[in-house]
Amino acid sequence: MGKGRAPCCDKTKVxxxxxxxxEDLKLISFINKYGHENWRSLPQQAGLMRCGxxxxxxxxxxxxxxxxxxxxxxxxxxxxxxxxxxxxxKWSKIASKLPGRTDNEIKNVWHTHLKKKMSSRxxxxxxxxxxxxxxxxxxxxxxxxxxxxxMSFAGSKISSKEDGAQIGEMxxxxxxxxxxxRTSEEIDKPELLEIPFGVDPDHIWSFxxxxxxxxGSKISSKEDGAQIGDMxxxxxxxxxxxRTLKEVDKPELLEIPFGVDPDIWHFxxxxxxxQQPENSLAPRDHxxxxxxxxxxxxxxxxxxxxxxxxxxQQQQQNDTNxxxxx
DNA sequence: AAATTACTCAACCGCTTGTAT
DNA sequence: GATACAAGCGGTTGAGTAATT
Numbered sequence: 001m002g003k004g005r006a007p008c009c010d011k012t013k014v015x016x017x018x019x020x021x022x023e024d025l026k027l028i029s030f031i032n033k034y035g036h037e038n039w040r041s042l043p044q045q046a047g048l049m050r051c052g053x054x055x056x057x058x059x060x061x062x063x064x065x066x067x068x069x070x071x072x073x074x075x076x077x078x079x080x081x082x083x084x085x086x087x088x089x090k091w092s093k094i095a096s097k098l099p100g101r102t103d104n105e106i107k108n109v110w111h112t113h114l115k116k117k118m119s120s121r122x123x124x125x126x127x128x129x130x131x132x133x134x135x136x137x138x139x140x141x142x143x144x145x146x147x148x149x150x151m152s153f154a155g156s157k158i159s160s161k162e163d164g165a166q167i168g169e170m171x172x173x174x175x176x177x178x179x180x181x182r183t184s185e186e187i188d189k190p191e192l193l194e195i196p197f198g199v200d201p202d203h204i205w206s207f208x209x210x211x212x213x214x215x216g217s218k219i220s221s222k223e224d225g226a227q228i229g230d231m232x233x234x235x236x237x238x239x240x241x242x243r244t245l246k247e248v249d250k251p252e253l254l255e256i257p258f259g260v261d262p263d264i265w266h267f268x269x270x271x272x273x274x275q276q277p278e279n280s281l282a283p284r285d286h287x288x289x290x291x292x293x294x295x296x297x298x299x300x301x302x303x304x305x306x307x308x309x310x311x312x313q314q315q316q317q318n319d320t321n322x323x324x325x326x
Numbered sequence: 327a328a329a330t331t332a333c334t335c336a337a338c339c340g341c342t343t344g345t346a347t
Numbered sequence: 348g349a350t351a352c353a354a355g356c357g358g359t360t361g362a363g364t365a366a367t368t
Contacts, residue, residue, distance in 0.1 A: 017362090018363095038353080039353070039354070040353065040354090052353085052354090053353095053354085056354075056355090060355095089357065089358090090356090090357090091356075091357065092355075092356060092357085103355095103356070103357080104357095107357070107358085
């Protein structure tokens with residue numbers, strides 16, 4: 001045998017690049033029937049012109065039934081950050097602590113969001129220490145420290161100015177009737193009003209007008225969100241808002257754009273509803289039979305891969321052909 | 327509307343590790 | 348213990364897309 005490592009496959013004879021629906025289906029149905037005891041021989045047995053490594057990667061990172069898709073929750077992100085701090089870039093180890101997440105996905109999230117988030121946190125702390133309080137990077141800090149909220153916000157297609165107008169007007173009203181000063185003027189996003197993220201509702205209240213009687217626990221649930229909703233409704237109905245903004249220079253700030261959807265409370269609460277897309281492979285009811293699970297999974301895959309539509313199109317085509325031949 | 331820039335993420339590459347012989 | 352092979356792992360790339368100019 002020659003020097004060096006033998007290549008895993010003949011690269012001139014294997015297909016590379018993105019996987020087609022057909023290839024995905026072949027791989028899925030093969031593994032579903034026979035499993036994946038030997039990745040090297042699998043492509044040939046499954047009728048795929050792919051390298052075994054490529055098949056393994058495709059299965060593990062994308063086609064596996066227990067792969068969790070969709071945005072990472074704040075909890076998941078925090079877990080990644082903590083684990084990365086303690087064990088470094090051991091992505092598979094980190095992935096083992098996050099059920100349904102792949103090392104590849106975690107690695108991507110780290111490089112695209114969390115790394116920046118960490119550096120901005122560091123910058124923020126450094127700024128705080130020097131007394132500048134990081135005001136220049138507020139908008140950036142929010143986007144990076146709450147990518148989930150940010151993504152969900154974008155994903156929810158908040159575009160209706162009519163919907164947001166009420167809240168926008170409310171904020172304008174608050175500003176016009178109180179001593180609230182927009183620190184966002186410090187940055188180049190004057191349309192943003194800053195609200196501390198994760199503070200007590202009464203702190204938020206203080207933030208806006210110092211209203212004292214709005215007590216309560218930490219914002220951690222939709223109920224809390226609703227409570228805050230009531231608070232804003234109250235605000236709209238009152239004409240004497242004369243309190244001072246106190247909490248502006250808190251380290252964690254959530255910036256709420258004007259024109260935001262009234263569903264702002266989900267925004268504040270981390271958008272639970274968006275973390276688990278309707279068609280995602282959410283943790284399943286243990287009472288479901290395995291067979292049902294497989295069926296569901298295939299249905300899901302068909303939908304995801306657009307095969308359902310293709311099937312119906314094909315059926316339609318068949319019907320048309322049948323009609324014309326008749 | 328077009329061009330440019332930034333971002334995301336699936337996929338690839340090559341090295342390391344584990345296991346069978 | 349040495350060797351060969353398969354799987355696992357982490358770094359990197361590049362195509363596609365979104366955002367910005």
